[in-house]
Every structure is written in C-alpha cells, then in structure tokens.
Amino acid sequence: MKFESQRLKCRYFTELDYQLFCSIFSNEQVMKYAWIDKIENEVGMREFFEGFLNHDDRINRNNSYAYAVFLREEDIFIGFADIVIHSLNSNGGCGEIGYFLLPQYWGKGYATELAHSLINFGFTRLGLHKISARCNSNNLKSENIMKKVGMTKEGELRKVRYKNGVWDDEKHYGILIDEWKE
Template sequence: MEFYSERLNYRYFTEQDFELFRSVFSDEKVMKYAWIDKIDKDDDMALFFNDFLNHGNELNSNSSYAFAVFVRENERFAGFADIVINCRNPNGGCGEIGYFLLPEHWGKGYATELSETLVKTGFTRLGLHKMSARCNSKNLKSESVMKKVGMIKEGELRKVRFKNGSWDDEKHYGILIEDWKCDKQ
C-alpha cells in the first residue's frame, strides 16, 4: 500500500525496514513526549517492529495501519505514521492517528501535512466518522498540529503517561467527518 501527499510518500513498513523503524523508536529526542520510552534492546525493538508490520496490501478491516514516511523530493526517510481503528461498524467508526518524525524533519510542516493526510485517509478510504489524536500535555507542538488539522480538544486525562520518573497528563483531540467536510468547502 502506497500513497502520497504534496511533499511526502507513505507506504507500509516491510521486514527490510527494521533499521528505519529503529532510527525512530531509539531516538531520545523523538521519544521525549511519546507514550513509551525509547527502545534500546534489539529483542524488544524486533518484537515492537513486528507488531507494526502490515501483512495485507490494501486498507481493509485491519485494526491498525503503520506507514514509513519519506520526503518525496529526495526519498529520505522522515519517520513513522499510523492509524489505529478503535471501533468500527457499518455506519462508520473511530480511528486515532499518530506520528513520530526524525529531528532533521521537524519545523518544516511535515507533521501537519501527514496528519491531514491520515485524517483524510480515515474518512475517505476507511469510512470512519471520527478521527482523534492525543499527546503528552507538555508537547505543545503536537497539540498545535492537532488544532491545525481542525481537531478540537475533547479532554485531558490526568497523570496517565509515565515519563522520566513522573506522571504526565495527556490531551485528547478529535474531529468528526461532518466538521472535516465543512472545513474542506
């Protein structure tokens, strides 16, 4: 499965992408606000990586889709993006987007571009009626991205992320398909 946005290409991770995957999830800067700590051990990384391999070729009834993200201009690996389906029925469903970009790709608008693409994919290709995202409450840049793609704050969970020896709060944002369609007109 491959698709693209204005400046980025997206494709499923393959077994040959282990080192690319490792470059994201072992980077301390990338994982600073993540829901997990950076992964240092090869065995732990391999188990985690295998959970994100897509074994189908198209978007279908899977519960999650993980994508390797590349800059279209030079085909450099930029990071990880995913859509997780939280629930689904014949009338729609709810999905959550997530991403991690390598530091050399920060501050270029890629996070907003890929978030817009993931939201659009959830609505137009997966038939979902709601897309959401969440972030560590200290991650103001990620919160800004959620706002830029039209999501509204739906709540904040207190002390649910354990990072660096303390508990952090988590902000939740979401957008409904009808609001997304209105924004596109």
C-alpha cells in the same frame, strides 16, 4: 494501501525497513513525549517492529495501519505514522492517528501535512466517522498540529503518562467527518 501528499509519500513498513523503524523508536529526542520509552533492547525492538507490519491491506497485530514516511521527491525516510482502528462497522468507525518524525525534519510543516493526510485517508479510504489524536500535555507543538488540522480539544486526562519518574497529563483531540467536510 499507500498514500501521498504534496511533499510526502507513505507506504507500509516491510521487513527490509527494520533499521528505519529503529531510527525512530530508539531516538531519545523523538521519544521524549511519547507514551513509551525509547527502545534500546534488540529483542524488544524486533517484537515491537513486527507488530506494526501490515500484510496486504489487512490491519496489523497492533490493530493499525502503520506507514514508513518519505519525502516524496528525494525518497528520504523521515518518520513513522499510523492509524489505530478502535472500532469499525458499516456506519463508520473511530480511529486514532499518530506520527513520529526524525528531529532534522521538525519545524518544516511535515507533521501538519502528515496529520492532514492521515485524516483524509481515514475518512475517505477507511470510512471512519471520527478520528482522534492525543499528546503529552507538555508537548505544545503536537497540540498545535492537532488544532491546525481542525481537531477540537475533547479533554485532558490527569497524570496518566509515566515517564522518567514523573506523571504527566494527556490531551485528547478529535474531529468528526461532518466537521472535516466543512
């Protein structure tokens, strides 16, 4: 399953995309507010990468649909995106979007465009009834994106993210299909 937006195109990662994947998850700036540390070890990176490979249109080992994100016109890799499926049944389901862009593509509206596209994809193609997202409470830019795409703050978990010797809070946002349709 592929999808496109005005400036972006997203497709499943393939085995040939390993170095592209590494460029995201080994980048100190990209991983600053992520729930995991940057991955420096080759064995750990390879295992992590393989968990995000989708085959055909089936969900991957991480219970998600993971995408390599490219600029549509130039075909330049700019990041990673996924939708984790938390539940799914004949009446809908719940999923969580996530994305990481390389620093040179920050501040250009790509993350907001990507979040809009992921939400649209989740509601129209996956049949979800709720989509959520979360971020480190110190990551105000990520929080602003969630607000821009129409998500509502649903709560904040205290001291649940541990990184660099510090516990940080985590903000949770969500949008229901009925809200999105309005």
